[in-house]
Amino acid sequence: MCGRYYIDDEEDIIEMREIIQELNEHFKDTPELAAMKTGEIFPTNIVPILTAEGSNKRADLMKWGYPRWDGSGVIINARAETAIDKPMFKKGIESKRCIVPTTGFFEWKHENEKAKKDKYLLRLKDDPMLYLAGIYNTYKDKDGNPYSCFIILTTSANDSVKPIHNRMPVVLTESNKDIWLHDGQLSKMLLNVEFDEALELIAKI
Numbered sequence: 001m002c003g004r005y006y007i008d009d010e011e012d013i014i015e016m017r018e019i020i021q022e023l024n025e026h027f028k029d030t031p032e033l034a035a036m037k038t039g040e041i042f043p044t045n046i047v048p049i050l051t052a053e054g055s056n057k058r059a060d061l062m063k064w065g066y067p068r069w070d071g072s073g074v075i076i077n078a079r080a081e082t083a084i085d086k087p088m089f090k091k092g093i094e095s096k097r098c099i100v101p102t103t104g105f106f107e108w109k110h111e112n113e114k115a116k117k118d119k120y121l122l123r124l125k126d127d128p129m130l131y132l133a134g135i136y137n138t139y140k141d142k143d144g145n146p147y148s149c150f151i152i153l154t155t156s157a158n159d160s161v162k163p164i165h166n167r168m169p170v171v172l173t174e175s176n177k178d179i180w181l182h183d184g185q186l187s188k189m190l191l192n193v194e195f196d197e198a199l200e201l202i203a204k205i
Contacts, residue, residue, distance in 0.1 A: 001077045002132070002152045002169040005105040006121060007038040007047065013128045019048050019101055022059040032061045040106070043076045049136070049150055050099040052181040057099070063149040067139055078135070080153040080170050080191040089151075092135025097180055097187060098150055099172060100132040104202065109164040120164055125200040133170035133180055133190065153191065160198040171195040 009016055020038075027033035037045040043065045050057045065074025066088065075088070083089040104123030124130055136150040153170040161168045170191065172180055179186045 001154055001165075001167050002105050003043070003076065003108075005041050005100070005102045005132070005152075005169075006123075007041055007101070008103040008128065009038045013103065015129050016101060016103065019050070019059045023048055023061060026059065027061060036061055041102075043074055048101055049134070050101060050131075050181070051136070052097070055182060057177075057181060060098075060148070062098075062136055063147060064151075066137065066149055066151055074149075076151055077154045078151050080133070080155045083135070083153060083191070084188065089135060092137055092151075093188065093191075094184065096136050098134045098136045099177055099181060100134045100150065100152055100169075102130045102132060103128050104130055105132070105169055107161070107165045107168070121202045122161065122164070122168075122199040123202055124197065131172040131177055133172050155191070156194070158195055158199075160200075164201075168195075168199075171197075171199075173197075 007016065009020055011017060023033065023036065032046060035046045037047055041047055041064065044063060046061055046063050049060045049062045051060050065076045067074055078089045084093045104121045106119055106121055108117040108119050133153045134150045135153065136148055138146050138148050140146050154167045155170050157166050157168045176190055180190055
């Protein structure tokens with residue numbers, strides 16, 4: 001699964017700075033921009049997301065997590081292998097796909113049930129940006145106001161992640177980001193493609 005991730009907004013990470021600058025322009029003086037989080041991202045945070053706008057991408061702000069039907073917390077992940085078969089996720093897979101820009105994601109490893117879990121940050125070795133596949137939808141809060149939220153799709157861990165956890169986010173490469181956003185048919189194939197690039201263990205926290 002993916003329970004937390006990281007957004008490093010340092011000036012030298014140009015792609016992330018461009019996303020945040022676009023959000024500053026689109027959401028100037030709004031509550032959404034004031035609530036935007038960077039650094040370590042937790043479920044229910046409002047964060048940068050990329051969505052389709054015609055044949056282009058647009059930066060947007062959304063809350064991480066679909067509300068549960070009984071109001072008890074949020075759903076933050078969906079299994080890529082079965083999401084298309086679940087009524088809650090089917091529409092997102094078909095027409096509301098998004099990209100989650102990060103600079104790494106966290107995972108926890110525990111040797112046995114009694115041992116303390118160790119927290120690791122995983123990221124690409126030679127690229128500060130790591131893009132994850134997500135889907136989104138619109139719900140209404142308790143006052144009837146609509147809001148958009150997203151979840152992150154997960155898949156079986158590749159060889160670099162297996163020593164820490166058996167699941168990982170669906171990672172999008174530079175060549176398939178546009179396919180994920182804009183191609184309704186080919187995007188489904190990406191859910192079954194293993195990300196074969198090694199992820200580097202940056203920190204044990």
